Amino acid sequence: MITVDEAFARIIAQKIELPVTELSLEEAVGKVLGEPIYADRDFPPYHRVTMDGIAIRYEAYQAGEDTFRVEGLQLAGAPAQTLTSKDECLEVMTGAILPKNTDTVIRYEDVSITERRGKRYAHILAAPKMRLQNVHQQGSDRRATDLLIPEGTILSPAEIAVAASVGKSSLKVAEAPRVAIISTGDELVEVTQTPLPHQIRKSNSYMLQAALREQGVTADVFHLADDKALLLNELSEKLKKYAVLVLSGGVSKGKADYIPEILQELGVEQLFHEVAQRPGKPFWFGKHAAGPVVFALPGNPVSTFVCYYKYIQPWLRTVLGAAPAWNLQAHLTTEVTFNPKLTYFLPVKIFITANGIWRAQPITIGGSGDFAGLLAADGFLELPPDQMKFSAGESFPLICFRG
Numbered sequence: 001m002i003t004v005d006e007a008f009a010r011i012i013a014q015k016i017e018l019p020v021t022e023l024s025l026e027e028a029v030g031k032v033l034g035e036p037i038y039a040d041r042d043f044p045p046y047h048r049v050t051m052d053g054i055a056i057r058y059e060a061y062q063a064g065e066d067t068f069r070v071e072g073l074q075l076a077g078a079p080a081q082t083l084t085s086k087d088e089c090l091e092v093m094t095g096a097i098l099p100k101n102t103d104t105v106i107r108y109e110d111v112s113i114t115e116r117r118g119k120r121y122a123h124i125l126a127a128p129k130m131r132l133q134n135v136h137q138q139g140s141d142r143r144a145t146d147l148l149i150p151e152g153t154i155l156s157p158a159e160i161a162v163a164a165s166v167g168k169s170s171l172k173v174a175e176a177p178r179v180a181i182i183s184t185g186d187e188l189v190e191v192t193q194t195p196l197p198h199q200i201r202k203s204n205s206y207m208l209q210a211a212l213r214e215q216g217v218t219a220d221v222f223h224l225a226d227d228k229a230l231l232l233n234e235l236s237e238k239l240k241k242y243a244v245l246v247l248s249g250g251v252s253k254g255k256a257d258y259i260p261e262i263l264q265e266l267g268v269e270q271l272f273h274e275v276a277q278r279p280g281k282p283f284w285f286g287k288h289a290a291g292p293v294v295f296a297l298p299g300n301p302v303s304t305f306v307c308y309y310k311y312i313q314p315w316l317r318t319v320l321g322a323a324p325a326w327n328l329q330a331h332l333t334t335e336v337t338f339n340p341k342l343t344y345f346l347p348v349k350i351f352i353t354a355n356g357i358w359r360a361q362p363i364t365i366g367g368s369g370d371f372a373g374l375l376a377a378d379g380f381l382e383l384p385p386d387q388m389k390f391s392a393g394e395s396f397p398l399i400c401f402r403g
């Protein structure tokens with residue numbers, strides 16, 4: 001049996017190849033970029049006027065000129081005009097290309113424009129401080145051919161803007177892995193069926209599917225009976241088609257708990273079986289040489305739940321290139337005792353005080369089968385195995401399953 005930390009480390013170390021697909025800019029946000037993005041031109045691509053005003057030649061002002069006849073108008077979107085006389089100026093608008101023979105922009109607020117005999121003159125009120133004032137210089141942000149966004153970046157709206165500006169209407173992005181959720185157990189019937197007295201409806205697969213969906217991953221759901229030959233056959237097929245298998249049930253010591261031996265028979269290397277935790281101790285994890293990663297979770301619903309949020313969710317974040325989740329901590333509201341030398345995932349309700357302190361109130365549930373008990377909880381406090389008494393006010397890592 002290994003510790004929770006060791007189990008976590010072994011899971012996080014597993015890499016899988018993600019298929020690459022091409023998505024429109026709108027659809028690509030939040031995804032992992034599957035190609036590098038380079039600058040096709042300088043950023044900005046021309047000397048860009050940054051203030052509405054007039055453009056002059058700085059040396060003319062330095063030579064003592066402070067009133068310039070307005071020769072014309074340079075609008076944004078129009079090709080560059082040329083200033084014909086350095087003692088004159090052109091009106092320029094924000095976003096326009098800086099006219100040829102000019103190098104300095106003075107905003108309207110710093111000039112006074114007057115008209116005399118049908119001609120307009122700009123008199124400078126506030127001295128320009130330097131050449132290229134109010135000019136966003138060509139190539140000052142990035143140079144043509146510069147690497148702008150490396151492959152593997154998570155695409156936020158900032159990356160989308162840059163990609164659009166270099167003419168990429170669609171982007172290669174890493175797709176989520178193909179995930180199969182497979183529940184096992186002869187006592188389980190469909191949600192749409194009325195169970196017999198000795199049967200129950202499946203709930204783990206729906207919980208897992210919903211949790212994956214919240215992470216932007218769609219999964220196919222299957223159910224397999226506790227039949228060795230069938231399991232061997234079906235799991236062999238699933239290993240060929242899916243990059244990730246999430247199983248629930250059949251991993252403990254029962255006469256029909258075939259999953260660990262069958263997975264190994266199919267060539268899935270066991271990376272661990274049993275973790276020093278409650279709930280979720282019989283958790284089995286392995287990897288097939290051909291690529292697929294297999295999480296075989298204990299069937300008890302709260303165990304399935306805990307194992308998903310503690311291990312699968314962070315692993316998927318890593319695989320998908322998402323930033324790690326925040327390391328949340330919360331303070332116990334009341335004392336808790338737990339004697340076994342196991343990490344204890346305690347269901348808790350969270351309250352945030354006016355000072356921003358996260359407080360965790362233990363929720364009593366009827367063991368790892370009581371998934372209805374989780375309705376009153378927001379997450380689990382991870383209580384370490386080397387402690388038996390956990391005092392009120394002490395703070396511990398928190399795994400939250402509500403937004």
Ligand SMILES: Nc1nc2c(c(=O)[nH]1)N[C@H]1C(S)=C(S)[C@@H](COP(=O)(O)OP(=O)(O)OC[C@H]3O[C@@H](n4cnc5c(N)ncnc54)[C@H](O)[C@@H]3O)O[C@H]1N2
Pocket residue numbers: 183184185187188200201202203204205248249250251252253254257279280281282297298299300301303368369
């Ligand atoms: N002799 C021992 N027995 C058990 C041990 C042990 O150490 N020694 N461990 C217990 C612990 S802890 C757990 S957790 C369970 C794990 O059992 P399995 O992974 O083998 O799961 P099952 O036996 O198939 O089912 C357990 C329980 O969960 C219900 N279940 C299963 N799948 C679903 C589903 N999709 N939806 C809803 N409920 C499900 C199932 O009906 C059982 O009640 O083993 C203990 N036993």
Ligand code: MOO
Pocket residue numbers: 277278279280281282298300302303368369
């Ligand atoms: O550890 Mo099991 O997961 O409690 O029922």
Ligand SMILES: [Mg+2]
Pocket residue numbers: 249250251252253254256257299
């Ligand atoms: Mg069992």
